């Protein structure tokens with residue numbers, strides 16, 4: 615079911631038959647977003663404005679059941695049961711969600727896994743736990759997880775917009791807490807994923823400052839993650 619709100623068609627609720635079926639492609643949904651800006655997503659009255667980006671890890675499955683693990687930064691509400699994922703059309707996460715429109719988003723402080731996922735070098739694969747009744751798996755080790763289903767998909771742009779409903783969740787362990795080395799690894803991981811887009815100087819200039827934060831405040835996993843990302847960036851630029 616959909617309603618037209620200020621020129622946009624917005625799903626008011628997901629009919630039961632959408633569960634585990636392909637998402638609807640609603641190309642008219644977000645056409646009025648300003649280009650080049652972080653989208654400000656207006657939602658129907660019963661849902662809050664989505665206003666923060668959560669740097670998270672997403673697991674998705676293809677139709678054959680192969681699991682993919684990737685860092686993603688969805689827009690999440692301060693409260694409520696929705697989120698908006700924005701994977702590029704080139705990503706495996708997007709391809710998987712087209713084939714099998716559900717997955718799991720994880721809140722974690724494991725920046726080594728995030729770094730490995732960012733550069734496609736997750737080896738050995740992390741331990742996974744099946745989500746009952748769905749073709750989806752969650753990370754065994756994380757702080758919090760949310761199983762989601764895609765309600766609406768707009769792939770009219772290179773960076774797609776997938777409106778998702780959070781269906782179930784669990785808490786596994788406490789979050790370590792704020793840490794500058796972890797933040798530095800997240801920043802370096804984002805740089806690593808932009809190695810083909812950003813100019814050489816923009817990629818290299820932040821690295822010494824980020825490395826200082828890792829050396830001053832990180833543990834072994836942060837050191838390993840940063841070294842991995844730094845050598846990946848340098849290799850790709852050489």
Ligand SMILES: Cc1cc2nc3c(=O)[nH]c(=O)nc-3n(C[C@H](O)[C@H](O)[C@H](O)COP(=O)(O)O)c2cc1C
Pocket residue numbers: 669670682683684685686687688699700701702704705706707708728731732733734800803804807
């Ligand atoms: C913290 C963080 C957030 C990211 N957020 C996104 C995102 O929202 N959308 C996206 O397409 N890529 C994002 N990326 C880049 C992807 O993780 C990267 O392109 C990855 O290779 C995609 O993996 P996949 O092809 O296995 O899905 C992010 C990377 C990091 C480190």
